[in-house]
Amino acid sequence: MNDRFLKACLRQSVDRTPVWFMRQAGRYMAEYQAIRRRHSILDVCKTPALAAEVTLQPIQRFQLDAAIIFADILLPLEAMGLNLEFVEGKGPVIDNPIRDEVSIVQLRPVDGDAFNYAGEAIRQALEALNDRVPLIGFAGAPFTLASYAIEGGSSRDYARTKQLMFSQPIVWHQLLSKLSAVVIEYLRVQSRAGAQAIQLFDSWVGCLSPGDYEEYVLPHVQGIFSALRVEGIPLIYFGTGTAGLLPLMRKAGSDVMGVDWRIRLDEGWAMVGHDVGIQGNLDPMVLFASEKEIERRVRDIMQQAAGRPGHIFNLGHGILPTTPLSSVEFAIDCVRRFSPDSQVVM
């Protein structure tokens, strides 16, 4: 198997820098759109054959070094009793959001059985991958899940979420404990089905102050990574807008930190320490620019990481729906061309 992704996660020397893209299975691909014309996002997530098929689509088309199972970061919420829907042009919508303590008590604590479909999707994807590249499992992190559960969808200022956090800290911690327990179950199912790495998406955690992150979020993420540590696979922790949080997020205990483009990769890596890997960090919007611009920016990121083991090239957030396929291919090619011959341990 092509294991340069797994090696880089553990900061081992590799022949070239591994590359994969968040949301690499998605709307920018005609193959994906064809399936989505007949099935909802939730259907695809919950039908193992479809999830596996979509997972493989980018692997068949591009020279990627990892696959990521097709799923959604919010599936744990759906299992707990929230009505998750994906509305065109709006993203995820929850019509029975958490608005009081009662609705937190009513959240179903579920065990791994609720995620049998996810285990089966992983197994079918692994079979289809046939050891070409490793398969990544993932879930939303508890803060990001809580923000959707409370706001009822995406948000600009996370007003209700912070209001709960600031006004009812004990209730907040209860909610995050409950979410974390389900996230652990969900990720364990994926790991035990054979996922070779796990990424925790704390996409919106960057809206918090460092003090609030440390007090209201970090302990829960630490709990998740510590529970998953025994699985023996690399753990990645990702968020956006985290330039002020990185040293604290590092304490959560992942092997790799995912960073977005809002901080230089080398500065972000220095902040978290070179004893963890770093994943990132091209602005997804760059893939709409000319090849010359794409090349310039990929080269810059590669130079910032050069010579140090542990860099996984990725975007700083998910690939955007209308991204040209040719740009994806070109960016991957740039990563190969600008890879150091081998990442030497320094």
Next chain:
Amino acid sequence: MNDRFLKACLRQSVDRTPVWFMRQAGRYMAEYQAIRRRHSILDVCKTPALAAEVTLQPIQRFQLDAAIIFADILLPLEAMGLNLEFVEGKGPVIDNPIRDEVSIVQLRPVDGDAFNYAGEAIRQALEALNDRVPLIGFAGAPFTLASYAIEGGSSRDYARTKQLMFSQPIVWHQLLSKLSAVVIEYLRVQSRAGAQAIQLFDSWVGCLSPGDYEEYVLPHVQGIFSALRVEGIPLIYFGTGTAGLLPLMRKAGSDVMGVDWRIRLDEGWAMVGHDVGIQGNLDPMVLFASEKEIERRVRDIMQQAAGRPGHIFNLGHGILPTTPLSSVEFAIDCVRRFSPDSQVVM
């Protein structure tokens, strides 16, 4: 005059830490709502007597150390020919956004005469203030103006803005030059009418990578501050989500850097250097929490700044519409209580 705000801008010793709040004249005040029931936002901005009246409202009610003229960061766009409207629940909307090079060419280059109303509003506000506290003038920074002009309103990913920036850098620079020239005119009118400090709001610049900020934005902001330097009044540069950009933003040349809550105040200050002042950085959402929580967070910020001249207490972004008045008053009181007896030069 209470000049502790102006002294702190220049990092001079003050008897206690000055405090003002972005959007302190606004929807959370009944007095403001009463005026807005009869006048649109643009009407209030463009009617000097109304703008002055609204500017004074928070000064009459709270022990603030600075007033900020009531206006909108997007007024330069309106003067240049874009149809600016404020839509309830949506914020600013521009129905003839910039979508191509032609619409950039068509933007009216305006001189200071276009902003006579702003000068008159400043003069009337100064008269009403009667030397109680200094008056701050302001404008949007060119990137943030461009983002509204191009997207036609607020945005989540600034897709069109970045597309122009990445794909047509020369056109981008033309647009920013044109915007900067008008911003300079607008701010000069405010300064010459008597504004005692100027704040440049680059509210959304935090969506950029450091490299893109440096190449596509910084030169223009440098141009603005350098043109305003001769006015001889303190200059403040503010943005949100800027934890990865601060060292570059520092190069723009302001006297004070405004930071949001997404980075610790002491870390932000260390990043920009202690030879500039720092303004911030309470999360506006904290004002919805209990007095105990407000007190805890204000104290924490005050401790991070303690003993060093040049801290101006503020929120990390504008005060939110439904903020309780009692919390505003309480936070101001906390700033007073936790101020060092005097900020000693270190």
